[in-house]
Amino acid sequence: MEYEAKYEQYRAAAQAALEEQARQCLNERSRVSEAARYSLLGGGKRVRAVLCLAVCEMLGGDPNLAECYAAGIEMLHCYSLIHDDLPCMDNDDLRRGRPSCHKAFDEATALLAGDALLTAAFEALSSAPGPACRNVDAVRTLSRAAGARGMVWGQELDLAFEQKQAEAEELREIHRSKTGELICAAAQLGAIAAGADESQRTAVRAYAYPLGMVFQIVDDILDVTATRQRLGKPIGSDQANGKTTFITLYGVDGARQIAQKLTDEAVAALSGPFGEHSRFLQTLAVRLLDREQ
Numbered sequence: 316m317e318y319e320a321k322y323e324q325y326r327a328a329a330q331a332a333l334e335e336q337a338r339q340c341l342n343e344r345s346r347v348s349e350a351a352r353y354s355l356l357g358g359g360k361r362v363r364a365v366l367c368l369a370v371c372e373m374l375g376g377d378p379n380l381a382e383c384y385a386a387g388i389e390m391l392h393c394y395s396l397i398h399d400d401l402p403c404m405d406n407d408d409l410r411r412g413r414p415s416c417h418k419a420f421d422e423a424t425a426l427l428a429g430d431a432l433l434t435a436a437f438e439a440l441s442s443a444p445g446p447a448c449r450n451v452d453a454v455r456t457l458s459r460a461a462g463a464r465g466m467v468w469g470q471e472l473d474l475a476f477e478q479k480q481a482e483a484e485e486l487r488e489i490h491r492s493k494t495g496e497l498i499c500a501a502a503q504l505g506a507i508a509a510g511a512d513e514s515q516r517t518a519v520r521a522y523a524y525p526l527g528m529v530f531q532i533v534d535d536i537l538d539v540t541a542t543r544q545r546l547g548k549p550i551g552s553d554q555a556n557g558k559t560t561f562i563t564l565y566g567v568d569g570a571r572q573i574a575q576k577l578t579d580e581a582v583a584a585l586s587g588p589f590g591e592h593s594r595f596l597q598t599l600a601v602r603l604l605d606r607e608q
Contacts, residue, residue: 318595318598318599318602321595322595322599325364325365325368325369326360326361326364326365328368328378328382328385329361329364329365329368329382329385329386330356330361331382332382332383332385332386333355333356333364333386333389333390334356336383336387336390336435336439337351337352337355337356337435339439340390340435340438340439341431341435346420346424347424347428347431348428348431349420350416350419350420350424350425350427350428351393351428351429351431351432351435353416353419353420353428354393354397354416354428354432355393355432357411357413358411358413359389359393359411361385361389362498362501362530362603363385363388363392363497363498363501364385364386364388364389364501365385365599366498366501366502366505366526366596366599367381367384367385367388367501367502367504367505368381368382368385368505369505369595369596369599370504370505370506370509370596371505371506371508371509373505373509373585373589373592373593373595373596374505374509374510374511374515375509376505376506376508376509376510376511377445377508377509379444380443380444380445380508381504381505381508381509383439383440383442383443383444383445384439384440384443384453384505384507384508385501385504386439387436387437387440387443387453387457387504388457388500388501388504390432390435390436390439391432391433391436391457391461391497392497393429393432394428394429394430394433394436395429395461395466395470395497396410397415397416397417397425397426397429397432398426398429399470400415400416400425401417401422401425402417402422404470404474416429433461436457437454437457437458440453440457440504441454449507449508449510452507453504453507453508456500456503456504456507457500457504459496459500460496460497460499460500461496461497461500464492465492465496465497465500466492466493466494466496468492469489469492469493469496470493472485472488472489472492472493473493476489476558476559477558479559480559481559483564485559486559486560486561486564487528490527490528490531491524491527491528493531494527494528494530494531494534495523495524495527495528495530495531496527497527498523498526498527498530499520499523499527501523502520502522502523503519503520503523505519506519514588518585518587518589519585521580521581521584522581522582522584522585522596522600523581525577525578525580525581526577526578526581526600528574528577529574529577529578529581529600529603530603532561532570532571532573532574532577533574533603533606535560535561535562535570536561536562536567536570536574537606537607538560538562539562539567540567561573574604575604578600578601578603578604581600582597582600582601585597
């Protein structure tokens with residue numbers, strides 16, 4: 316199947332799983348849940364969900380289990396976006412081409428909508444139709460990636476280095492934690508859904524960690540090269556907030572070179588162990604490098 320058609324197949328499966336989990340986990344009478352649905356179901360590339368589903372299929376796993384895990388990670392990712400956009404964080408008014416949650420509703424409702432999605436993510440994982448040991452592993456993997464040693468730590472560092480120059484390794488730690496951990500968790504959830512052994516999971520991690528860094532580097536590039544209309548969110552916000560980025564340290568060309576090297580590492584991590592079975596994921600890595608939004 317052509318890459319674009321396969322991606323759309325994964326994305327549609329993830330969207331259907333998200334709609335079902337929203338139906339199960341969110342209160343239909345609640346304005347907070349309305350705000351959560353607004354952000355959760357309002358579009359997006361679903362990269363993390365696609366990663367989960369594609370890794371599971373590469374390893375011959377159960378797509379029904381992977382779809383529940385994919386929905387969970389997208390719920391958690393959406394919570395992080397709602398909170399990132401709040402005035403006390405990045406103070407962004409636009410997300411995915413629409414008003415941010417706190418602009419469409421209000422700040423308190425958006426805060427609670429994020430809380431609701433964070434909680435619902437673990438409900439989706441823990442009640443997924445798989446062996447209890449796999450669901451526990453999935454919950455542990457996602458909670459570690461999202462918590463005080465992962466994404467939250469990255470966000471804390473990101474805020475700490477506003478108006479303060481970060482060195483190269485400090486910048487990498489910020490983005491390994493803030494972006495990379497969740498992308499790696501998405502791939503790991505696909506491996507867990509497939510009952511992968513440790514050698515397979517090691518290869519998947521070796522693919523996903525550089526992929527997460529590439530995702531952030533390209534975000535930094537787009538923040539200075541894309542238009543607001545194409546990106547669907549404000550541009551130039553990193554500079555406005557005084558943040559150190561891969562662009563401020565290396566320039567656009569230098570950042571692209573780093574991203575290319577990391578993409579090559581990601582592709583190599585899968586091509587050896589999995590060969591043609593990893594073709595979609597190899598192509599995904601290349602397409603993420605070249606994305607324009």
